[in-house]
Amino acid sequence: MSANTLRQGINDFVIKVGNVNGTGSASANELLMKAIFRMGVPVVGKNIFPSNIQGLPTWYEIRVTGEGHAGRAGGVDLMVAMNAETYERDLESLSPGGVLLYDSTWPRPHFLSRSDITVIGVPLSKMVNAAFKVARSRILMKNMAYVGAVAALLDLDMQVIHGMVEDMFKAKQKLIPANVEALALGFDYVKENYEAPLPFHVKALDKTDGKVMIDGNTAAALGCVYGGATFGAWYPITPSTSLMDGFQKYCDMLRVDEKTGKNKFCIIQAEDELAAAGLMIGAAWNGARAFTPTSGAGISLMSEFIGFAYYTEIPTVFFDIQRVGPSTGMPTRTQQCDINLCAYASHGDTKHIVLYPSDPGECFTMAVNALDLAERFQTPVFFLSDLDIGMNDWMVDELTWDDNYQPDRGKVLSKQELEEIDTFYRYLDVDGDHIPYRTLPGTHPKGAYFNRGSGHTKYGTYTEDGPEYKEVVDRLLAKWKSAADAVPAPIISNSETKASFGVIAIGSSNGAVNEARQKLEAEGVHLDYMRIRAFPFNQDVEDFINDHDVVYVVEQNRDAQLLNLLLIETNVPREKLLPILHYSGEPLDYRFVYKELLEATQMRKTA
Amino acid sequence: MSSFIKPKIRRKNEPVNDLGLIRSDYDGAMSTLCAGCGHDSVTAAMGRAFFELSIEPHRAVKVSGIGCSSKTTSYFLKEAHGNNTVHGRMPSVATGAFAANADLTYIGVSGDGDSLSIGVGQLIHAMRRNVNMLYVLENNGVYGLTKGQFSAAADIGSTAKKGAVNQLPPIDPVALAMSVGASFVARGFSGDREQLVPLIKAGLMHKGFGLIDVISPCVSFNDHKGSTKSYEHTYKYYHKSVHADYVPPSKEIKAAYDDGKTMDVELHDGGTIRLRKTDKDYDPTNREHAMKRIMASGGSDEVLTGLLFIDEQQPDLHQRKNMEDRPLNEIPYAELNPGAAALKELQKGFR
Numbered sequence: 001m002s003a004n005t006l007r008q009g010i011n012d013f014v015i016k017v018g019n020v021n022g023t024g025s026a027s028a029n030e031l032l033m034k035a036i037f038r039m040g041v042p043v044v045g046k047n048i049f050p051s052n053i054q055g056l057p058t059w060y061e062i063r064v065t066g067e068g069h070a071g072r073a074g075g076v077d078l079m080v081a082m083n084a085e086t087y088e089r090d091l092e093s094l095s096p097g098g099v100l101l102y103d104s105t106w107p108r109p110h111f112l113s114r115s116d117i118t119v120i121g122v123p124l125s126k127m128v129n130a131a132f133k134v135a136r137s138r139i140l141m142k143n144m145a146y147v148g149a150v151a152a153l154l155d156l157d158m159q160v161i162h163g164m165v166e167d168m169f170k171a172k173q174k175l176i177p178a179n180v181e182a183l184a185l186g187f188d189y190v191k192e193n194y195e196a197p198l199p200f201h202v203k204a205l206d207k208t209d210g211k212v213m214i215d216g217n218t219a220a221a222l223g224c225v226y227g228g229a230t231f232g233a234w235y236p237i238t239p240s241t242s243l244m245d246g247f248q249k250y251c252d253m254l255r256v257d258e259k260t261g262k263n264k265f266c267i268i269q270a271e272d273e274l275a276a277a278g279l280m281i282g283a284a285w286n287g288a289r290a291f292t293p294t295s296g297a298g299i300s301l302m303s304e305f306i307g308f309a310y311y312t313e314i315p316t317v318f319f320d321i322q323r324v325g326p327s328t329g330m331p332t333r334t335q336q337c338d339i340n341l342c343a344y345a346s347h348g349d350t351k352h353i354v355l356y357p358s359d360p361g362e363c364f365t366m367a368v369n370a371l372d373l374a375e376r377f378q379t380p381v382f383f384l385s386d387l388d389i390g391m392n393d394w395m396v397d398e399l400t401w402d403d404n405y406q407p408d409r410g411k412v413l414s415k416q417e418l419e420e421i422d423t424f425y426r427y428l429d430v431d432g433d434h435i436p437y438r439t440l441p442g443t444h445p446k447g448a449y450f451n452r453g454s455g456h457t458k459y460g461t462y463t464e465d466g467p468e469y470k471e472v473v474d475r476l477l478a479k480w481k482s483a484a485d486a487v488p489a490p491i492i493s494n495s496e497t498k499a500s501f502g503v504i505a506i507g508s509s510n511g512a513v514n515e516a517r518q519k520l521e522a523e524g525v526h527l528d529y530m531r532i533r534a535f536p537f538n539q540d541v542e543d544f545i546n547d548h549d550v551v552y553v554v555e556q557n558r559d560a561q562l563l564n565l566l567l568i569e570t571n572v573p574r575e576k577l578l579p580i581l582h583y584s585g586e587p588l589d590y591r592f593v594y595k596e597l598l599e600a601t602q603m604r605k606t607a
Numbered sequence: 608m609s610s611f612i613k614p615k616i617r618r619k620n621e622p623v624n625d626l627g628l629i630r631s632d633y634d635g636a637m638s639t640l641c642a643g644c645g646h647d648s649v650t651a652a653m654g655r656a657f658f659e660l661s662i663e664p665h666r667a668v669k670v671s672g673i674g675c676s677s678k679t680t681s682y683f684l685k686e687a688h689g690n691n692t693v694h695g696r697m698p699s700v701a702t703g704a705f706a707a708n709a710d711l712t713y714i715g716v717s718g719d720g721d722s723l724s725i726g727v728g729q730l731i732h733a734m735r736r737n738v739n740m741l742y743v744l745e746n747n748g749v750y751g752l753t754k755g756q757f758s759a760a761a762d763i764g765s766t767a768k769k770g771a772v773n774q775l776p777p778i779d780p781v782a783l784a785m786s787v788g789a790s791f792v793a794r795g796f797s798g799d800r801e802q803l804v805p806l807i808k809a810g811l812m813h814k815g816f817g818l819i820d821v822i823s824p825c826v827s828f829n830d831h832k833g834s835t836k837s838y839e840h841t842y843k844y845y846h847k848s849v850h851a852d853y854v855p856p857s858k859e860i861k862a863a864y865d866d867g868k869t870m871d872v873e874l875h876d877g878g879t880i881r882l883r884k885t886d887k888d889y890d891p892t893n894r895e896h897a898m899k900r901i902m903a904s905g906g907s908d909e910v911l912t913g914l915l916f917i918d919e920q921q922p923d924l925h926q927r928k929n930m931e932d933r934p935l936n937e938i939p940y941a942e943l944n945p946g947a948a949a950l951k952e953l954q955k956g957f958r
Contacts, residue, residue, distance in 0.1 A: 034958075037958070038958065208958075211958075212954050212957035212958055213957055213958070214954075214957045222950070225943075225945065226944060226945065226950070228940050228943045228944065230707075230935040230936075230938065230943065231703065231706060231707060231935060233703065250945075250953075253953070254945035254949060255943065255945070257931055260931060261929075262929055262930060262931035262932075263928060263929050263930050263931060264930075264931055264935075264938050264942060264943060265930075265935075266706045266707075266928050266930055266935065267928075268702070268703075268706065268736075268928075270699065270732075271728055271729070271731075271732040272728065274696060274699070274729075275696070275698075275699040275728075275729055275732065276699075277699075278692065278693075278696045278698075278699025278700045278702075278703060278729070279699045279700070279702055279703035279706070280703060281692075281699075281700055281703060282670075282690075282699065282700035282701060282702060282703025282704035282705075282706070282707070283703035283704065283706055283707040283935070284703075284707075285690060285700070285703075285704060286668075286703070286704040286707035286708045286934075286935075286936065287707060287708065287934070287935070287936030288706070288707035288708075288935040288936055290703070290707075304693050304696075305693060305696065308692065308693050398951070398954055399950055399954060400947065400950070400951075401946070401947040401950045402947070403944065403946055403947050405944070406940060407940055439688075440708075440936060441665075441668050441687075441688035441704070441708070441711055442665060442666050442668070442688070442708060442710065442711045443665070444665060445663075445664065445665040445686045447665070447688075448664070448665050448685070448686045448687055448688050448689075449688065449689075450680075450681050450688075450689040450690075450691065451688070451689060451690040451691065452689075452690075452691040453691065453692065453693055454691065462681075
C-alpha cells in the first residue's frame with residue numbers, strides 16, 4: 001500500500017464494521033469503541049442493525065473525534081468488511097483515501113476496482129480456524145481477531161484492550177487466554193505484513209475524564225429509579241425495550257429491601273400497549289409514580305387511554321422511543337416522527353406536555369422532570385426520545401444526583417387535610433392555578449370521588465350540560481398553557497456576530513446541528529441556534545423566531561412535524577420557517593446539515 | 608343533566624353492621640337504568656354484601672368499563688373511590704391499582720359486551736395474573752346501551768328483539784375463566800338474591816381473582832320469547848349447584864362433612880367459605896372435574912349456578928411480584944432513592 005494516497009489525521013476519522021447479525025460482533029465492536037474511549041479519546045458509536053435475530057447485515061460505526069463532537073460525521077475512513085453479502089455497498093461507502101479491511105481467506109480481486117482506496121487483506125478465518133477447534137468459538141474469535149487487526153492499524157493500546165477483555169470475562173476467566181490469542185492473531189498479522197499504524201490513527205488524550213459511555217434508555221431507566229418511580233408497565237417493542245430492562249436491573253440491584261428481600265417496586269409486562277397504559281393509569285390513580293416505555297406504534301394503541309388520563313387528570317409518563325414509521329415501518333431505524341402524535345395524542349381536544357431529551361445525560365434528568373411534571377400538572381407527560389439516543393452508547397458527562405432532591409408529588413390531600421375540609425371536589429380550581437386537588441383511594445371517606453372519562457362538572461359529577469363541560473375543558477387548556485413556564489426552557493446559542501438566520505432543532509439532531517453550525521461559523525456563515533426542549537413552547541420560542549429573518553427547522557421526519565407544530569402553536573409568519581429534513585432512518589450526520597444549511601443560506605444571500 | 612342523589616332515609620331499629628353503619632350507607636346515586644333491569648338487583652346485592660362484610664366504604668375501590676353494567680358502580684358505595692374507565696379496559700386499570708395498593712378491596716363491574724368482546728383480552732390476563740379482586744360480569748347477552756345488538760355471550764339460536772337469530776357460538780365466561788386459571792369462578796342470577804349475596808361476599812373475601820358471571824336480563828332488549836337470557840328462560844332452566852356462604856373468622860364453624868354435601872374452604876383472613884352442594888359428587892376444588900361439569904352444562908339449556916370452582920392456594924399478583932406489604936404510595940422517597948454514591952459506583956461499568 002502506498003501511504004501517499006491515504007487519508008491523514010489523528011483522532012478524526014470514522015471506522016465502520018460490516019457484519020452479519022447474530023455472530024456476536026456487538027461485544028467486539030463495543031470493545032473497540034471503549035478501548036478508544038479509555039485512551040481518553042472521545043467517540044461516537046452508532047449501531048445500525050436489522051429487525052432480525054440472525055443472518056442479516058448489521059453495521060457498527062465508530063467516529064473517533066478528538067474534538068469531542070457529539071454527532072455523526074458522515075463517510076467512512078476504515079471499513080472493516082466482515083460480511084461478504086455487503087462487500088459492494090461497503091466498498092462504495094468508503095471516502096477517498098480510506099482503507100478497507102477484509103477477510104482475505106477468500107481473496108476478492110475486484111476490490112481493486114477503486115483506485116482511491118487501500119485494501120488490506122487479513123486471512124482471519126484461516127488463522128482462526130487453525131487456532132481454534134470449536135465452530136461457535138471460531139466465529140467469536142474471528143471477531144476478536146479483527147479487533148486485533150484494527151488495533152494494529154489504529155495504534156490502539158493493547159494493554160487497555162487486554163484489561164477490557166479481563167473485565168468482560170470476569171465470570172468466565174478461562175476464556176481470557178483464547179480471546180487474547182485471537183486478538184494477537186489479527187494484530188501480529190497486520191504488523192508483519194503492512195505498514196502500521198495507518199497515517200490516520202488514535203493518539204491517547206485526556207478528554208474522557210469524568211465522562212461515561214451510556215445509552216439513553218439505560219439513563220432514562222436510572223432517572224426513573226432516582227425519580228422515585230415505583231410502578232412500570234410495558235409491552236416489548238423495539239427500540240424501547242431496554243428501558244424497562246434497565247429499570248428492572250437497577251430495581252433488582254437498588255430497590256429490594258435488604259432485610260425482607262421484598263421489592264419496593266412493581267413491573268408488569270402487559271398483554272399489549274393498551275393494557276400497559278391502563279396498568280400505569282391504575283397505579284398512578286392509586287398514588288404510585290408510574291410510567292410506561294413504548295414506541296410510536298404503542299402510542300397509537302394507547303391513544304384512547306391517553307385521552308382518559310388527560311381528561312380525568314391522572315399523572316402518567318409515556319416514554320416514546322421513536323422509530324421509523326408509519327405502521328411497522330423500519331423498527332430498528334431512527335426518526336423523529338412522533339412529534340405531532342405525542343403533542344395531541346387521543347381523540348377530542350387533547351394537548352400534552354412533551355419533553356425532548358437530546359442525549360443520555362438529558363434522558364436521566366428529563367425522566368425525573370417528566371415524573372415531577374406529570375404529578376404537578378396531573379396529566380400525561382411524553383418523553384420523546386428516539387432509537388439513536390435510546391439504543392446507542394453516547395459519551396456524556398458522568399450522571400450526578402443531588403440527594404436533597406424531593407419528588408414533586410403535586411396536590412394530593414392527606415388524611416389530615418381531608419379531615420379538616422368541609423367537602424372535597426375533585427376538579428375545583430381552589431387555588432386559581434388551574435390545578436385541582438386530588439385524593440388517593442382509601443385515604444378518607446371525604447376524599448372519595450367517581451373518576452370518569454365521561455363528561456363531568458368541576459365538582460366531579462356526571463354532566464351532559466354544555467357550560468358545565470366547557471368550564472372543565474377550558475381549565476384543562478389553561479393548565480396545559482401554564483406548563484410552558486415549568487418545562488425545561490429552550491437553549492439558545494447565539495452566533496458571535498449578529499445573525500439574521502436562525503436554526504431550530506430538537507433531540508438527537510443536536511450534535512450534528514451544533515457541529516454544522518461551528519463549521520459554518522468558521523466559514524463566515526452566522527446562524528443563531530435554539531434547541532427546543534419541551535412542549536408547550538414558552539415565549540422564548542416565539543421570540544427567537546421573530547428575532548430572525550429566516551429560521552431553518554432541522555428535523556428527522558418527512559413532514560416537517562416540528563415546523564408545523566411551531567406554526568400551529570405560535571403566531572410567527574409561515575414564510576419565516578424553512579424545513580431541513582432527514583428521514584432515511586440513519587442517525588443525522590453533520591455533513592448533511594452543513595451542506596443543507598450552506599446551500600440554503602447562500603441561496604438566500606444571492607436571491 | 609346531573610346525576611341524581613338518592614335521599615337518605617333512616618328507619619327506627621335499622622340493623623347496623625360491625626362498623627355501626629346501616630345498609631343505606633352502602634348506597635350510591637340513583638340508578639338511571641330501565642325499570643326492572645337485572646343490573647339494579649345486582650347493585651343491591653353488591654351493596655348488601657359490602658354492608659354485611661362491614662367493609663369501610665372508603666376502603667373499597669369500584670372499577671368498571673363502558674356499558675349499562677359499568678354505569679352501576681356509581682349506584683352503590685358512594686364513599687368508595689370509583690373508576691369508570693374506557694371500554695373493555697377496566698381489568699388493566701384494576702390490576703395497576705391493585706399493584707399500587709393491595710390493602711383495599713377491589714370490585715370490578717362489567718357486562719358481557721365490555722368483558723367478552725372488546726375487553727376479552729384484558730379480562731383473560733387479569734385472571735392469569737390472579738389480581739386480588741372480584742369481577743362481577745352482568746351478563747344479558749345483548750348490547751343494551753346501543754340498543755340490542757347480540758353480544759358474544761348470546762347463545763346459538765337465541766333471537767334478537769326484532770327477530771334476528773344468533774348463529775355464532777357463545778363465549779361462556781365461566782368456561783373461559785376455568786381455562787385460564789382463575790382461582791374463584793361462580794355463576795349467579797340477578798333474580799336470586801339469596802344465592803348471589805353470599806357468592807359476592809365469598810368472592811370479595813377470596814384472595815385472588817374472583818369471577819361471578821351473573822345472568823342479569825335486559826328488560827328492554829333481551830327479555831322476549833326466543834331469548835335464552837330472559838327472566839323466563841333463566842328461571843326455567845336454573846340449576847343451583849353449589850351454594851357458598853362466607854363465615855367470618857370469629858364465627859364458630861359447625862361442620863357436617865360426612866354427608867358429602869357440605870365442604871369448607873379456609874381463607875387467608877382466617878374465615879371460611881362453606882359450600883352446600885346440591886350435587887353430592889361435585890367437587891368445586893378440582894379444576895379438571897369442575898371443568899367437565901361446566902362443559903357438559905354448556906351444551907344444554909341448563910343454567911348451572913353457584914360457586915363452581917375455588918382454589919385458595921394460588922399466589923396473587925402481589926405475592927408473585929414479591930412485593931413488600933406497604934402500598935407503593937406509602938414507601939417514603941428516602942427509601943426509594945439509592946443515593947448519589949450508588950450512582951457514582953454503578954457508573955464505573957460505563958467507562
